[in-house]
């Protein structure tokens with residue numbers, strides 16, 4: 586099975602060709618990602634309209650390159666998959682419409698993939714992981730703990746009630762005049778800082794549910810910044826270290842509750858899987874390692890290029906769905922919001938917040 590995958594939900598334009606064998610194993614034949622970071626950097630965050638236009642500018646050539654690098658002709662494709670959401674709607678429309686055009690012209694099945702499902706299924710491509718497993722997805726747009734029990738079978742165990750973790754890193758970086766994207770910058774600065782200098786809150790610590798909250802912590806950082814202005818270089822390092830320490834403690838607590846909830850409902854997970862850009866953070870990785878060890882399970886973090894947004898994960902999710910006969914029609918809609926767990930509702934008291942419920 587050969588599947589072309591297209592990703593355009595945020596600020597990466599990506600196309601890839603993946604092969605799935607009958608035994609369920611996978612192989613990446615090409616995986617090309619073009620980041621738009623340079624276009625957005627001076628605004629300190631992703632600008633949706635700029636993102637959509639940048640996807641339009643490069644996607645057709647990127648798809649052609651991915652096909653060429655894979656050495657595959659359109660007639661050989663078993664399907665074309667695109668991330669149909671959730672994400673910035675302009676970008677999603679670009680990717681999905683391109684996939685529909687390819688599917689129509691080459692008379693190939695279309696698969697409209699949920700971007701979160703693609704993150705969730707990636708460890709089955711990289712290390713043939715069997716179900717069920719517990720996914721911790723932490724990126725600029727999403728923070729979720731999900732029980733993955735089968736293709737198309739996801740139960741959300743926890744989510745953020747406000748900001749995503751990566752988003753909080755980016756906003757803290759912006760307050761401290763560090764460049765975008767802020768996560769790596771904050772991590773670097775934190776290495777030279779004192780994590781105990783500022784007594785920042787540990788959001789949601791000790792709660793019985795597995796939800797996250799980042800906005801109070803972010804406000805606490807903002808208050809310290811206003812109090813200290815003008816900031817010395819060491820203030821920036823200490824604020825980064827104190828912020829990161831608070832995120833770590835809160836994340837470890839929320840995840841250990843998440844894994845406990847998993848165990849109660851689905852038995853022992855085969856692994857704890859981390860995905861999303863935040864999983865690149867070394868301090869967070871070692872916190873996750875501790876959570877996994879305490880929960881007597883293995884931590885799996887796919888290689889960085891497959892943890893962050895890419896086309897191979899979309900192609901792979903498409904292949905997994907195709908293997909089950911799950912294809913879509915030409916009226917598949919682009920979706921700004923798309924719950925992975927159709928039964929999940931907003932956490933009590935947070936019905937109107939904007940997080941990716």
Ligand code: KG4
Pocket residue numbers: 595723724725726727750751752754755766767768769772861862863864865866867892893894
């Ligand atoms: O998964 P990703 O590449 O893109 C999406 O958001 O979809 O994640 C990017 C996010 C950004 O918010 C970035 O600041 C954060 O991941 N990030 C990090 C680190 N590297 C990237 N956050 C904390 N520490 C890092 N080292």
Ligand code: ZN
Pocket residue numbers: 700704724861893894
């Ligand atoms: Zn993503």
